[in-house]
Amino acid sequence: MALLEVNGLKVHFHTRDGLVKAVDDVSFSVDCGETLAIVGESGSGKSVTCYSLLDLLPKPPAKIEGGTALFDGVDLLSCDAKQMRSFRSNDIAMIFQDPMTSLNPFITIGEQLIEPLIYNPDKTRSQSRDNARLRAIELLDEVGIINPEARFDCYPHEFSGGMRQRVMIAMALINEPRLLICDEPTTALDVTIQAQILELISQLQQKRNMAVIFISHDLGVVAGIADKVMVMCDGTVRETGDTDTIFYNTANDYTKKLLAAIPEGAKTLLSRVQPEAPIIEVKNLKTYFRDYSKALAGAGSAKRFIKAVDGVSLHIQRGEILGLVGESGSGKSTLGRSILQLAPITEGSVHFCGTQISGLNPRQLVPWRRKMQMIFQDPYASLNPRMTVYQTLAEPLLYHGLATSANIDKQVRLLMDDVGLARASMRKYPHEFSGGQRQRIAIGRAIATKPELIIADEPVSALDVTIQAQILDLILDLVERHNLTMLFISHDLSVVRYISDRVMVMNKGVILETGDTETLWANPQQQYTRHLLESIPLADPKSERQRLARSALSKVGMQGEDLEQRFRAEI
Amino acid sequence: MFRFAFMRLLQAIPVILVVISITFLLVHSAPGGPFSADKAVPPEVLKALETQYNLDQPLWQQYISYLGDVLHGDFGPSFKYPGRTVSELIASGLPATAELAVYAMLVALIIGASAGVFAAARPNSMQDYIPMSAAMLGICMPSFLLGPLLVLIFGINLEWVPVSGWGDAPGDKILPAITLGTGYAAYIARLSRGGMLEILSQDYIRTARAKGLSEPLVIAKHALRGGLIPVVAFLGPAFAGLVGGSFVVETIYQIPGLGRFYVQAAFNRDYTMILGTTIFFATLIILFNLISDMLTIWLNPKLRQQGQGDN
Amino acid sequence: MNSIPESRPQAGQEQEQEERGSSLWHDAWIKLRKNRLAICGLVILLLLCLVSLLTPWIAPYGYEEQNLLLGASAPSAQHWLGTDIFGRDMLTRIMYGGRVSLTVGLIATAVALIIGVLWGATAGFIGGRVDAVMMRLVDILYALPFMIFIVLLMVVFGRNIFLLFFAIGAVEWLTMARIVRGQVMNLRKQEFVEAAYSLGLSQWTIIRRHIIPNTLGPVIVYTTLTIPSVMLLEAFLSFLGLGIQPPQSSWGLLISYGVETMEEFPWLLIFPGLTLSLTLFALNFLGDGLRDALDPRTSKD
Secondary structure, three states: OEEEEEEEEEEEEOOOOEEEEEEEEEEEEEEEEEEEEEEOOOOOHHHHHHHHHHOOOOOOOEEEEEEEEEEOOEEEEEOHHHHHHHHHOOEEEOOOOOOOEEEEEEOOHHHHHHHHHHOOOOOHOOOOOHHHHHHHHHHHHHHHOOOHHHHOOHHHHHHOOOHHHHHHHHHOOHHHHHHHEEEOOOOOHHHHHHHHHHHHHHHHHHHHHOOOEEEEEOHHHHOOOOOOOEEOOEEEEEEEEEEHHHHOOOOOOOHHHHHHHHHOOOOOOOHHHHEEOOEEEEEEEEEEEEOHHHHHHOHHHHHHHEEEEEEEEEEEEEEEEEEOOOOOOOOOOHHHHHHOOOOOOEEEEEOOHHHHHHHOOOHHHHHHHEEEEEOOOOOOOOOOOOOOOOHHHHHHHHHHHOOOOOOOHHHHHHHHHOOOHHHHHHOOOHHHOOHHHHHHHHHHHHHHOOHHHEEEEEOOOOOOOHHHHHHHHHHHHHHHHHHEEEEEEEEOOOHHHHOOOOEEEOOOEEEEEEEHHHHHHOOOOOOOHHHHHHHHOOOOOHHHHHEEEEHHHOOOHHHHHHHHHHHHHHH | HHHHHHHHHHHHHHHHHHHHHHHHHHHHHOOOOOOOOOOOOOOHHHHHHHHHHOOOHHHHHHHHHHHHHHHOOOOOOOOOOOOOEHHHHHHHHHHHHHEEEEEHHHHHHHHHHHHHHHHHHHOHHHHHHHHHHEEEHHHOOOHHHHHHHHHHHHHHOOOOOOOOOOOOOOOOOOOHHHHHHHHHHHHHHHHHHHHHHHHHHOHHHHHHHHOOOOOHHHHHHHHHHHHHHHHHHHHHHHHHHHHHHHHHHHHHOOOOOHHHHHHHHHHHHHOHHHHHHHHHHHHHHHHHHHHHHOOOOOOOHHHHHHHHHHH | OOOOOOOOOOOOOOOOOOOOOOOOHHHHHHHHOHHHHHHHHHHHHHHHHHHHHHHHHOOOOOOOOOOOOOOOOOOOOOOOEEEEOOOOEHHHHHHHHHHHHHHHHHHHHHHHHHHHHHHHHHHHHOOOOHHHHHHHHHHHHHHOOOOHHHHHHHHHHHHHHHHHHHHHHHHHHHHHHHHHHHHHHHHOOHHHHHHHOOOOHHHHHHHHHHHHHHHHHHHHHHHHHHHHHHHHHHHHHHHHHOOOOOOOOOHHHHHHHHHHHOOOOOHHHHHHHHHHHHHHHHHHHHHHHHHHOOHHHHHHO
């Protein structure tokens, strides 16, 4: 009998709009030393499944309607509150998605770490504060926190995202749990940090022979660490099987769809780059922001600025898709906004079709604005919630005189066809659409003015993987049909490789490397680029396992601290 | 932190100066002098009085000399209580008002915060609806209505407590404290409920529960500190409100406090008294706002450390 | 929880009817309608306003009609809410008092609304140094003991009802300014406003089409909550004898008279008190209901 056996789990949400069957008849099991990955898109019920095991769902609206979850023979779903507390503190631990919000900002991390020890409901296992402190410091050391004694009394805000997630892991492990549930533990992290955290989790598991449930929306992330994979969609299990079967021999259509949606390999069809004068030329662009926190501290004038973009030169040929890659805080978004004159530039110049547009006043910019558009990351924030699709799309058309009141309806309909929106939903408001559909509206608004250049700032990173694939194909299609030029900004290297003709790598406000996509992938010149490329999780279990084994030999902790230093220098 | 306090104190100086100037100008531009109110005073007596109170000097000279006096803590003589200075009058009224304010604040904090936390622990249940309905009642029942009603019920009909006075009979401080505190208790209850609900929906509360901490511990240790920050931030403004509220409560219960003096001075056109009390209250309120702001910062480790980094 | 399946519809087969969208305002109204307390409040308020408007025609007695022989009498068939010591009908007095109290509430709130919205929107939209100076001024004014100043104003300039409007409005605009500024600052950073910039829309168009419609929600909510606090302030001043001057009357003044004689004639305190409390209740419940209905966070689920 396995350590945890879940049978016929049903969780329903009773909302204002009616009943939602979030989890519908889900069964699985996981044993000691085994890793089960639960994979699914948002709304698939993967997190709800795990939260219901530890009774962490808000009730109401959630209600467990049926099923059993036998942990060591005891049913988690029907045990009393006291027993549940004992399970939570001693047997089952959990790591959450966002390390920025999952630690209490008001309490030192040391205090938060030792809580499961000193407040243990099982009196025989509770420990004195001093013992608990020693144990916590030991664990902090094990998860790769340098100088744990000193860090013990620090508050969460003094740690970077990756370091906080290490603290979370230490906290989960402090009572030597037998089952560890990881709820998208790397989704909020940069790709290099993600690789480290994955390695850490897999090492700790092997050492302790724990059972691990690893929840993710990304099949690529789980390929290397999972023994078994369960694919969920709409609250039901679509397929369960061992990792190799799922990745190499699946018969299930949904799993196939998920695998196919992972952006992989090089761009198949290169854009028709026209080798004339570049459409946009940026020379030595600098964008500095005033740093109020440091200005208050009265530091020297040199430190009062955040150098978001620090001397960038680039050019984009007509018809080209240029990918811009960088981790959080690299200044890639600011660069995009600076080119469009949406962020005030400190120094340097931007030429559009040979005309200098930097330094123009807003009125002079209006004719140029029409020719350069932007697609934003968050499809929820980038649409005015009080305007219908029709109003959103008609505004640029009318404002720039591209349509008259006589033919505006027809123009808007054509635009909606172009981006794949149902004409019938013309009078609907943004909140009535899904994320992917909203992004289509935003793309429609961007191409409404018939622009020549589009800057896309992480346009797919907020979307599920299958939706992401659709939007990427839409973008490629539009670029082809409308002869667009594009600067495609993303933190996701696989996406950039899939869509770009040429790639630039940005870090700390400067461009480290530029090259044709495949050349750069095959032969990166910079250490940083190499590191980035190595960190990309591949949706291929065999090569992923080899990669994990390779890096297990290198010292994870030191590497982590290096990056920590780098990260802290950036913020 | 100290730097912050110091900066705020520096900023407070011009504010208080503005308060003094405006009040001074207002009072002196008022139609009718302080001695023209009641009975006809012979011109020579008036002249003598004006000389005595420096009212015959040009306005700017009066202003300068008044400013000098205030710096020394001297608010001048009262117009209506001959022989007594404003400072003496303030000093005699302050203890009762301060005591009343403290009791009222205790009533407000203890009842308000616990009702709010209690309600937030189980939102949208009876445990939430009952205290919150009571809070709404408290907000819609102004002190000048609640006070007389309490007197009518507990003082006159039931004869449980004295209907007026301050420190003369046992229990005569209960009704005033409740009357003044109830409105704030209600407001604090709503604030703390809102704050607690916000915090209880945070991810780190889920983390604490997942660690196996008991629910009371989760609330007491993880939620309370963040959840009560809005309440702490409200303490400064609440204090300003208490000062205003004390006018009414002291009038209803005939408490010889500062508020009653102020209202009486307003009716008597005792200008020096109005001027002095206004400045005194203003300074006090600015001080309490500062304290409440500093407490808010101190409660947040991130802000606290930024403050320390300044030094 | 369920994501809507994405499918690329074929153009051309879209001859079906357009679906009417439901705007956030419409959603809010539906949500508000479900909130029984808020609707109750709304109905009570509408009734009160109606009665106040029609008072001169529907009041059972004349405003200054005295009946000294009758004196203070308990509620009866002739005088539903009793009479005061001059034999004046309480119902009539409360109705006339309501006209004053509601007018003060509405006008002072309007003053606060206009100053607050203009001030806050300007500071929030221009930002930078202008914003810092403007908000610093608000902070300073916040620190001033306004209750005391209003008393002072009333003393110095006499009990002038217009001054009262102005004074109360001048106190209440501060919070409004802060709220509006916060909203505008927040909106200015929203990507849809940035998108509007990148479309080349003029500043004024952006303010008109993108900023203002999105600040209206919180402004409406706060306005609903300002009216009761303004009415309370007026009643408070009238109670102290510093507000409305007899022979005019307001609820605060009636309560203050009621307190003087509450031992002998409790109805003179209870009825105006009840009316005031009921109005405050109605306004607060409506405000709370509007806040729940217009809060984008509650509208997402």
